[in-house]
Amino acid sequence: MAEDRGMRAEVAASWHRSAAAGVSAELREAPITVDQGDLRDLRSAHPLARVFPLLDDVLGQAVRDCDAMMAISDADGTLLWICGTPKTLRAAERIGFVEGSNWDERLAGTNAPGLTIATGRPTTITRAEHFRQSVQPWSCAATPIHDPGTTRLLGVLDVTGGDQIVVPQTMAMVRAAARLAEVELGRESLLGPQPERPGGLRVLLEGLGRPEALFTMDDGRGRVETVRLSRRHSEILLLLAAAPRGLSGDELAVLLYEDDGASSTLRAELNRLRGLLGEEVLASRPYRLAADVTGDWLAVEAQLAAGDVREAMRTYQGPLLPRSTAPGVVRIRGALEASLRQALLRSGQADLMSAWTRSAWGRDDYEMWVAQRDAVDPASPMVALVDGQIARLDADLA
Structure with a gap:
């Protein structure tokens, strides 16, 4: 089989992180980090407590029927709930897969919930891909669950079992259940009191590790649209997002072009961008984004300011618009990379x-x-x- 001839890159990276964190491949059980008394309080206060019955209904019974387990962890890797048949749960106890144990890869080695926490992406880990030898009879598939309002990671939904779960349908089922939970959380949020958002528009720009940015707009009325931008349009929006008060045409040109005399080119680009995004998004005099703007690189800056280097590394998917030579982008990219690097060196x-x-x-x-x-x-x-x-x-x- 292909897995006998090599190792997937993301799994190899996780093994390196596990070893660097001091995890022993011979460690039998994952550590218990929350005792039963504290666990009850942690579960009752956690946002996912509101959707646990839903997840147990749509996924829990299905995994019991195939002698697997459904587990839900918090964003730190602590298992809050585990559902399965008594026989399967007893077998899982031998590797420390119990409520209150922590499966962050720094403590438990490579596993699907831990890798999902580290990367923010859905993950499947099969048998020998587990770092710890005691876990290698098992396979698992996990996906993140986010707060629909803030996109903050709330926890991880995981299915763990034997070879019977190593099929594409398992991950599809896990991801569908997680999205259903997010929809339910969003519905509850809408029913509660909502703060006023200036203008109603929300914009998300994602440019880390991407040659061109992804632009996602939520008009506040239920319409969400994502567009992959050209490199030049990516640069313009990034520079405007970094200058909330706006930029004059001359200021924007200096940040955008390496040479002078590009004002007519800039006006043409701005007209095309306004036609793509709409008059309500791109305002002029000065040029600015008339929306509540968030960006993945801005999140890294905020996480570093808060001293959360681990979350900053999780968010950082690579240099910002790495192919861009626009002077303003080069400066932002370099400053962000230098700040993150220095924080890592000090950590x-x-x-x-x-x-x-x-x-x-x-x-x-x-x-x-x-x-x-x-x-x-x-x-x-x-x-x-x-x-x-x-x-x-x-x-x-x-």
Whole structure:
């Protein structure tokens, strides 16, 4: 089989992070981080408590019928609820897959809920892809559940079982159940009191790791539209999003073009962009976005300001519009990367440094490799790998 001949890149990256965090492949059980008394309080206060009965109804019974389990964790990896037959639950106890245990990959090694928390994406982990040997008889499929209003990660929905769940239909079913939960949470939110949003328009720009940005607009009346922008339009919107008070045509031109004399080109681009997005989104005099704007790079900046380096790394999908040479974009991109990099160097967290050095933009970062070596336990098998990469860079620099 294909899995016998190699390892998927995202799984390999997770193994590196698990090893860098000090997880032993021989660890039998995941740690219990919340006792039963505190667990009851944690569950009752958690937003997903409102949709747990729905998830148990649409997914819980289905997994019981095939001797699997449904589990729901919070955003930190603590398992809040686990549903399954008594026989399956007893078997899962032997690997510490119990309510109150924590399956963040830093504590439990590579697994689907932990990898979903680390990457923010749906994940399937099969048998030998698990970092810990005790978990390798199992397979699991997990997907994130987000707050529909803020897009904040609330938790992870997971199905764990044997080979019977390693089919595409399992992930489709898990993702459908998670989306249903998000819809229900959104419906409850709409029934409650809502703060006024200026203008009613909300705009999300996603440009991290993308040559062109994704533009998503919510008109506040139930219409949501996503558009993949051209590179130039991506640059314009990013620069306007970074200047909430707006920019004059001359200011925007300086930030956008490497040479002078492009005012007529800029006006044409702005007219095309206004035709694409609508008059209500792109205002003029000065040019600005007449909406409540959020961006993935702005989220990283906010997370760093709050000191949450781990969440910033989770959000950071790569350099901002990496192919752009617009002076204003180059400056924002460089400042963001420098801020995140310095926060990582100061964090002392080897698994986060490992995520950086395994990326396309960080694999030749000598200072980060050295910091990672200092952060890794001297007895860890990761030391040899890190030393090898430092030797490679020494040879290249020589």
